[in-house]
Amino acid sequence: MGIFDIYLLEALINGVLLGGVLALLSLGLNLVFGVIDVVWICYAELIMLGMYAMYFLYSVYHLPLVAAAVVCILGVAVLGVLLHVLVIAPLLGAAPINQLLATGGVLFFLQSAATVMFGVEFKNLGMRLPVLKLSGMFISYSRLLAFAFALVGMVLVYLFLTRTYTGTAIRAISQDRQIMVLMGVDSRRIYLITSALGGGLAGLAACLLVLQYDIHPFVGLSFGPITFLICVLGSLGNFAGGFVAAFVFAEIIALGGLYSDLEWGYVLAFAFFIVMMFIRPQGLMARRS
Amino acid sequence: MTRALPWLAGAALIGLPFVYNSPYPLHILVIILIWSFAYTSWSVMGRFGLTSLGHGGFMGVGAYVTALAWNKAGLTPWLGIPLALVAAGGLAAVVAYPCFRFKITGHYFALVTLALSGIVLQVITATRDHTGGSLGYTPERYQGGSSLYALQFTSKTTWYLIALGVWAVGLWIWYRVDRSMLRYALEAIAEDEDAAAATGVHVTAEKLKITVLSAVMTALAGALYCQYQLFISPDTVSGISVSLQMVFAAVVGGIYVAYGPTVGAVITIVLAEVLRISFGTRAVGWDNLVYGILLVIFIVFLPKGILGSLLDLRRVRRPEVVPGT
Numbered sequence: 240m241g242i243f244d245i246y247l248l249e250a251l252i253n254g255v256l257l258g259g260v261l262a263l264l265s266l267g268l269n270l271v272f273g274v275i276d277v278v279w280i281c282y283a284e285l286i287m288l289g290m291y292a293m294y295f296l297y298s299v300y301h302l303p304l305v306a307a308a309v310v311c312i313l314g315v316a317v318l319g320v321l322l323h324v325l326v327i328a329p330l331l332g333a334a335p336i337n338q339l340l341a342t343g344g345v346l347f348f349l350q351s352a353a354t355v356m357f358g359v360e361f362k363n364l365g366m367r368l369p370v371l372k373l374s375g376m377f378i379s380y381s382r383l384l385a386f387a388f389a390l391v392g393m394v395l396v397y398l399f400l401t402r403t404y405t406g407t408a409i410r411a412i413s414q415d416r417q418i419m420v421l422m423g424v425d426s427r428r429i430y431l432i433t434s435a436l437g438g439g440l441a442g443l444a445a446c447l448l449v450l451q452y453d454i455h456p457f458v459g460l461s462f463g464p465i466t467f468l469i470c471v472l473g474s475l476g477n478f479a480g481g482f483v484a485a486f487v488f489a490e491i492i493a494l495g496g497l498y499s500d501l502e503w504g505y506v507l508a509f510a511f512f513i514v515m516m517f518i519r520p521q522g523l524m525a526r527r528s
Numbered sequence: 529m530t531r532a533l534p535w536l537a538g539a540a541l542i543g544l545p546f547v548y549n550s551p552y553p554l555h556i557l558v559i560i561l562i563w564s565f566a567y568t569s570w571s572v573m574g575r576f577g578l579t580s581l582g583h584g585g586f587m588g589v590g591a592y593v594t595a596l597a598w599n600k601a602g603l604t605p606w607l608g609i610p611l612a613l614v615a616a617g618g619l620a621a622v623v624a625y626p627c628f629r630f631k632i633t634g635h636y637f638a639l640v641t642l643a644l645s646g647i648v649l650q651v652i653t654a655t656r657d658h659t660g661g662s663l664g665y666t667p668e669r670y671q672g673g674s675s676l677y678a679l680q681f682t683s684k685t686t687w688y689l690i691a692l693g694v695w696a697v698g699l700w701i702w703y704r705v706d707r708s709m710l711r712y713a714l715e716a717i718a719e720d721e722d723a724a725a726a727t728g729v730h731v732t733a734e735k736l737k738i739t740v741l742s743a744v745m746t747a748l749a750g751a752l753y754c755q756y757q758l759f760i761s762p763d764t765v766s767g768i769s770v771s772l773q774m775v776f777a778a779v780v781g782g783i784y785v786a787y788g789p790t791v792g793a794v795i796t797i798v799l800a801e802v803l804r805i806s807f808g809t810r811a812v813g814w815d816n817l818v819y820g821i822l823l824v825i826f827i828v829f830l831p832k833g834i835l836g837s838l839l840d841l842r843r844v845r846r847p848e849v850v851p852g853t
Contacts, residue, residue, distance in 0.1 A: 278635055329828050335634050336579045340779055341827040343772050348820025354813030456813070464646050464768055471639045502654030509647040516640050517626040 246497060252378060254493030258486035259386035260447060264462065265469040265481040266393055267440030271319075273413040273476030274433040276335070277327050280342040282441060283463030284349035285322070289315040289445025290454045291353060294362050312442035319438020320431055327434075346459070353456035361453040385447035392443050393482070396436070409433055413476060465492075465505075468512045488512075541692055545685040554684040560790075560797050561691035562753050567781070567789030568698040569745035570774045572705055573738045575783045577718035579634075580739070581771040582623070582641030583746045585648035588766025589616040590747025591754035592652060592659060595667040598678070600658070605679040609751045616747030617740045619644075624739040628732040631721065642768060649767035664761030667754060679755050687756050694752060695790070698745060702786045705738070714738060746774075776823050782833025791835045 268282045279285075289311050296307035326345055330338045371378045400406040412419045412429050420426050452458060469488050473480030488508050495504030545554060570583050590612045597608035623644050627637055652659050659665050670678030674686070681687055705711055713734045716724035725731050754760045763769070773796075781792025800815040807814065830837045 278639075326824055326828070333827075333831070334577075336577065336638065337827050337831060339579070339635065339638060340775060341824050343776065344820045344823030344827065346772070346820070347776065347816045347823060351813040351816035351820060355817060359812065460768060464642055467639050468643055471636060475635065500654050502650045505650045506647055506654060509643045509650065512643050513623060513640060513647075516632060516636070517630060 249377065250493045250497040251490065253382065254490040255486065256378070256382040256386040256489075257493060258489030259389040260382075260444070261462075261465065261469055261489050262482050262485035263385075263389035263392055263440065263447070264444050264466045265473070265485055266396060266478065267437040267444070268466055269470050269473070269476055269478055269481045270396070270440070271433060271437040272470065273478075274409055275323070275327065275331075275430050276416070276476075277331075277338045278342065278467070278475070279322070279437070280339055280463075280467075281322070281346035281349055281459075282437075283459030283466060284346050284353075285315055285318055285438060285441040286445045286448065286462075287353060287454070287456065287459040288318065288349060289442045290449045290452075290458065291357055291362075292442075293446055293449040294364060294454055298362075298364055308443075308446040311446055312439050315442030315445060316435045316439035319434040319436075319441065322438070323430060323434035328430075346463075350456050350459065357456065359456060361455050363453045364449060379451070381450035385450065388443065388447055392440065396440070397478075399436075405429075405432060465508070468509070472512055472515055538696070542689070545688050549685060551684055554688055556797065556801060558684065558687050558691045558756060560793050561688070561695045562749055562756065563777070563797065564790040564793040565691070565695045565698040565752070566746055566749035567774055567778045567793050568695075568702055568786075569742050569749060571778045571783040571789045572702055572745065573742040574775065574778055576714040576738065577634075578714075578735065578739065579638045579775065580641040580742070581638050581768065581775065582620075582644035583743070583774050584645040584766045584768060584770035584772075585641075586616045586620060586743040586746040587750035587753075587770060588648045588652060588762065589619060590750030591760045591765040592665065592750075593747075594751040595665055595754050595760060596658065598667050604677055605751070605755055606677075609679075609748065612751050613744045613747050616750075617744045620740050620743030621736065624736055625732070628735045628739075633721070642771070645766065645768045645771045649762050652762045652766060660761075662762055664759055664764075666759050669758070680758065691752065691756070694748065699786055699790075701741070701745065705741075706786070710734060710737060776819060778833075779831075780819075780822060780826050780833055782836030782839075784832055785836050785839055788833050788835045792833070795834070 264283075264286070268279060271277060271279055271282075292311045292314050293307055296302045296310055297304055302310070322342075322345060326341050327338065330341055369380055371380055371383065400410055408419070408424050408429055409432065411422075412424055412426060416426070448462075452461075465488065469484045470481050472488070473482070473484035488511075491508045491511055492501070492504040495501075495507040544557075566583075566587060570580070573580060590609075593612035593615050594605055594608045597603040597611055598605060603611070623640070626632075627640055632640055653661050656662075667680075670680050674681040674683065681690075713724070713729045716727065716729055717731050717734065721731055750765050753765060777792035777796045778789045779792070780795060781790065782788030796815075796819060799818060803815045803818075826833065832840065
């Protein structure tokens with residue numbers, strides 16, 4: 240029984256660590272959705288490009304890891320702005336589903352652009368972070384690091400949104416898109432800042448994911464869907480909801496994976512999502528109207 | 529003349545393999561017809577604003593249930609396919625009913641169905657002891673050759689005629705829906721659910737009908753694909769990328785016109801083949817690169833798709849055809 244408990248605890252802790260990364264992943268998407276009211280289906284592909292950027296900067300051009308990370312975050316932020324200007328801005332007035340499909344087109348484009356440019360071989364940074372041994376449990380440093388940075392990133396975004404003038408404007412516009420424009424908020428500027436921020440968060444996620452996972456053009460498909468489900472489960476646009484949902488999902492995946500294969504963890508998580516949608520269609524943290 | 533045109537075109541399509549019987553072009557035609565049918569199945573519901581990203585799941589159910597029934601239970605596809613259709617229809621009803629009952633629409637509906645695709649893909653991968661997982665699955669050959677009992681044919685011509693027939697049935701269903709009260713009910717629902725309900729439309733029931741119909745058709749496409757290729761893998765018949773591929777091809781062709789999804793299938797498959805032949809392995813990825821850009825451009829500039837926009841052009845030239853709009 241003792242050994243069993245250790246495995247359970249290990250799975251629980253790994254679930255919490257995974258939850259941190261998932262929460263970070265969903266944060267950028269949530270921000271963009273909450274403010275611009277657009278779902279970036281290609282969000283995970285931005286992260287994939289960020290991971291390639293890390294690979295090339297660190298492994299090929301031998302930049303220091305921190306410098307590579309900064310360039311990567313800035314680069315993906317620029318990609319976010321480009322995505323907004325080229326694809327989202329012309330469609331702001333269109334049906335929501337058209338925006339969803341257009342970013343679906345960007346998903347195809349980015350995936351295949353990566354295939355064409357970088358090939359389908361798996362790549363990785365070629366560095367192995369040690370594994371922390373704690374009273375019989377194995378916890379990888381890269382996960383711990385990702386979890387810590389995810390928390391820091393989320394706190395920074397929270398402070399930005401609540402303590403700065405621009406952040407306040409962003410929150411205001413997410414509450415009412417029409418009125419705030421009349422109040423003198425330049426919505427185009429806010430949208431650009433939000434897209435850059437969303438992209439930057441994708442970049443940060445890329446820097447952390449690249450420590451744990453191999454890079455290939457289709458890596459986005461392995462965590463993209465789960466990120467959307469987390470955002471929806473936590474009510475699209477609701478940061479606290481996304482945060483809670485990320486940890487719920489991560490625990491389901493980790494515990495499901497403990498008792499059976501990892502795939503069954505995902506099946507459980509997806510099924511949980513569908514059932515939750517029926518019980519609370521507006522998400523976990525929805526305000527009762 | 530215009531009235532005779534569909535019959536002439538149909539006769540030409542049926543006669544084609546007897547005049548021109550080269551295996552490779554015939555294979556491409558069969559693939560185009562099967563996918564056209566799948567895309568048409570999607571657009572049957574997609575045109576009413578019900579954007580499902582779960583159709584990859586239904587197609588996977590259709591393919592895998594048929595194959596598993598044949599291999600494990602020795603059940604002929606003549607019984608296996610109906611079983612698969614019932615399974616897909618049931619799955620659609622189980623997921624869609626609560627969605628419609630609790631008014632999960634738009635983004636939320638798309639993402640719930642996306643989760644469904646994910647579930648089907650992961651279940652197929654997880655039950656690898658029975659389904660072969662991501663390595664794929666092969667229905668056993670029945671005594672080597674062709675057999676009506678096993679629905680396995682070595683002749684491409686036979687498959688071409690079967691696929692043509694199923695595709696034609698798909699179009700026929702599209703027209704039946706187009707001419708039915710269901711269409712008016714669903715268009716009203718797409719405009720405004722509450723207003724439609726207020727005028728006496730049973731919103732949940734009407735949406736459920738079209739969803740189950742569409743899912744069953746998609747599963748048939750999956751079963752057909754399985755019987756024709758005699759090899760299925762989770763990535764080719766199920767999952768999120770297949771779902772997106774369906775939406776994409778239908779949108780490019782035009783989801784509001786009957787032949788739109790077919791045009792979409794022709795464009796995407798021919799493009800992929802041309803690139804593959806002319807560039808070989810270097811072409812890996814280029815087809816999707818072009819698709820992706822096309823999809824964005826289409827949604828921004830031509831939301832009605834290629835065929836839809838062309839038909840609009842013709843209508844502008846002949847304004848008397850426009851029926852009371």
